[in-house]
Amino acid sequence: MSGPARSAPGAATKQARRRRSSGIGVPIARSRFLMIAVAVFVGLGLAWWAATGLEWVKPIFLPSPASVATQIAKLATDGTLWLDLRASAYRISIGFLIASALSIPIGVLIGSFRSWEAGIEPLVDFIRYMPVVAFVPLSILWAGTGDTQKFLIIFIGTFFQQVLMIMDNVKRVPADFIGLGRTLGLPDRKILTRIVVPSALPGIWDTLRISLGWAWTWLVLAELVAATSGLGYRITVSQRYFQTNTIIGYILLLGLLGLITDQVMKALEKVLFRQDGHSQ
Amino acid sequence: MTVPKLRIAGLDKSFGTGERRTQVLRDINLDLADNEFVSLVGTSGCGKSTLLSIVAGLQDFDAGDLSIDGAPILQPGLDRGVVFQSYTLLPWLTARQNIEFALKAAGYDRAACREIALEHLDLVKLSQSADRYPSELSGGMKQRVAIARALSYRPKMLLMDEPFGALDALTRHHMQELLTQIWEEHRLTVLFVTHDVEEAVYLSDRIVVMGIGPGRIMQTFNVDIERPRREEVMETPAFMDLQRGVHKAIREASRRPEMA
Numbered sequence: 001m002s003g004p005a006r007s008a009p010g011a012a013t014k015q016a017r018r019r020r021s022s023g024i025g026v027p028i029a030r031s032r033f034l035m036i037a038v039a040v041f042v043g044l045g046l047a048w049w050a051a052t053g054l055e056w057v058k059p060i061f062l063p064s065p066a067s068v069a070t071q072i073a074k075l076a077t078d079g080t081l082w083l084d085l086r087a088s089a090y091r092i093s094i095g096f097l098i099a100s101a102l103s104i105p106i107g108v109l110i111g112s113f114r115s116w117e118a119g120i121e122p123l124v125d126f127i128r129y130m131p132v133v134a135f136v137p138l139s140i141l142w143a144g145t146g147d148t149q150k151f152l153i154i155f156i157g158t159f160f161q162q163v164l165m166i167m168d169n170v171k172r173v174p175a176d177f178i179g180l181g182r183t184l185g186l187p188d189r190k191i192l193t194r195i196v197v198p199s200a201l202p203g204i205w206d207t208l209r210i211s212l213g214w215a216w217t218w219l220v221l222a223e224l225v226a227a228t229s230g231l232g233y234r235i236t237v238s239q240r241y242f243q244t245n246t247i248i249g250y251i252l253l254l255g256l257l258g259l260i261t262d263q264v265m266k267a268l269e270k271v272l273f274r275q276d277g278h279s280q
Numbered sequence: 281m282t283v284p285k286l287r288i289a290g291l292d293k294s295f296g297t298g299e300r301r302t303q304v305l306r307d308i309n310l311d312l313a314d315n316e317f318v319s320l321v322g323t324s325g326c327g328k329s330t331l332l333s334i335v336a337g338l339q340d341f342d343a344g345d346l347s348i349d350g351a352p353i354l355q356p357g358l359d360r361g362v363v364f365q366s367y368t369l370l371p372w373l374t375a376r377q378n379i380e381f382a383l384k385a386a387g388y389d390r391a392a393c394r395e396i397a398l399e400h401l402d403l404v405k406l407s408q409s410a411d412r413y414p415s416e417l418s419g420g421m422k423q424r425v426a427i428a429r430a431l432s433y434r435p436k437m438l439l440m441d442e443p444f445g446a447l448d449a450l451t452r453h454h455m456q457e458l459l460t461q462i463w464e465e466h467r468l469t470v471l472f473v474t475h476d477v478e479e480a481v482y483l484s485d486r487i488v489v490m491g492i493g494p495g496r497i498m499q500t501f502n503v504d505i506e507r508p509r510r511e512e513v514m515e516t517p518a519f520m521d522l523q524r525g526v527h528k529a530i531r532e533a534s535r536r537p538e539m540a
């Protein structure tokens with residue numbers, strides 16, 4: 001496709017310009033974007049199907065897509081899948097709610113007042129770098145193997161990150177917004193509730209969305225190690241019986257659940273903060 | 281006139297501490313008469329915005345006296361309406377709600393809030409956009425809402441910090457005309473910070489030129505151009521002479537940083 005007609009230089013440059021469909025930041029059509037994305041999924045699926053169908057790998061390492069599908073269908077009909085889902089959904093909801101309910105007020109406080117920041121931020125920053133995984137044995141020691149231990153791990157994994165991110169969200173509230181509140185003679189408490197919090201809310205929501213994604217990881221971690229139900233528990237048990245199809249099915253399911261919660265949070269964000277679209 | 285609307289006397293202001301302490305304002309003396317429109321001009325770093333911010337009560341000062349109608353200024357308050365360069369419309373509120381927000385803070389009841397808000401949107405010719413959110417408004421419209429908001433609760437004076445600085449030239453012209461019209465009709469004491477000399481001459485009764493190192497008042501110009509002023513006035517020799525004079529003063533003021 002090189003060397004367009006030389007006779008009309010104007011047309012040639014125009015053509016050259018039109019051909020620029022790749023490069024840094026060059027936009028592409030939505031349909032094209034979708035096509036590429038779908039093609040990657042289909043391609044990987046086909047590769048999986050071919051690798052197992054042609055028996056390049058043993059089913060014990062990688063079962064066929066059909067085997068995974070039938071296994072998941074079986075677990076769905078006998079009810080195991082739903083029990084696992086319910087146990088996990090309950091744990092992540094409670095754990096995440098506790099973490100968020102504490103991190104939002106604390107984050108707002110340390111984002112607004114320097115002395116609160118001095119008291120809490122360095123400590124949180126320190127704890128944040130302690131690996132969550134290392135807390136698992138301790139959490140079992142403290143809270144046993146019941147739901148409380150799952151809440152604890154989810155809490156440790158999300159709370160400390162949330163606090164720092166929410167502090168950042170709050171600090172990004174334009175200084176002039178606070179100046180406006182001052183010139184209107186509002187006391188600090190009202191500036192906080194009527195200006196700072198509503199202004200930071202879209203950012204805080206985004207923080208919640210991102211940390212909810214991580215919470216799935218901590219949930220499964222806690223369930224892998226010590227549990228008698230839940231998605232993570234089923235994965236561990238399946239390993240014991242070489243049910244690779246269950247393991248792969250559940251991993252795919254976890255990915256799907258994460259994707260769904262993320263999309264739901266994004267959709268809610270659009271509804272809740274419609275007018276903030278492109279804030280100043 | 282015995283008591284001026286705003287009195288700034290012997291005001292000093294420094295930033296930082298120890299060796300890095302730098303004086304940004306030195307011995308500022310400035311009185312604004314009732315209903316006077318005064319502009320502060322000068323190169324960046326002359327402390328004009330800092331001075332405005334101090335008058336607004338948003339920043340402390342080291343020495344001097346500051347009073348409005350004879351009462352000392354101790355903190356920000358509803359007696360001074362402030363218009364910031366960055367519009368500062370709250371994005372989750374409509375144009376009308378943004379004005380009502382201020383009125384509510386000023387203690388008006390709900391019905392009064394609504395009525396006054398609509399009245400002031402009408403004043404800035406935005407009645408049609410009362411229920412639109414800031415993200416749906418242009419820069420000029422946002423700043424009109426901000427001006428309407430600052431006027432709505434009837435402050436004793438208006439402080440404007442480069443309010444049109446972020447607007448394109450054409451919109452800025454429209455805004456200047458609108459502001460002049462409103463000011464000529466309603467009269468209010470205004471302290472206006474700008475780096476646009478033409479704007480200062482067009483709007484003001486008096487122009488204060490500030491110099492740098494440390495920021496201080498260098499020269500004052502009275503603008504004896506008849507009101508009402510319309511855009512055509514910018515073409516007159518008197519206007520252009522004054523504009524040249526102010527430009528020259530700013531250049532000289534920024535050329536000789538004095539030894540501290």
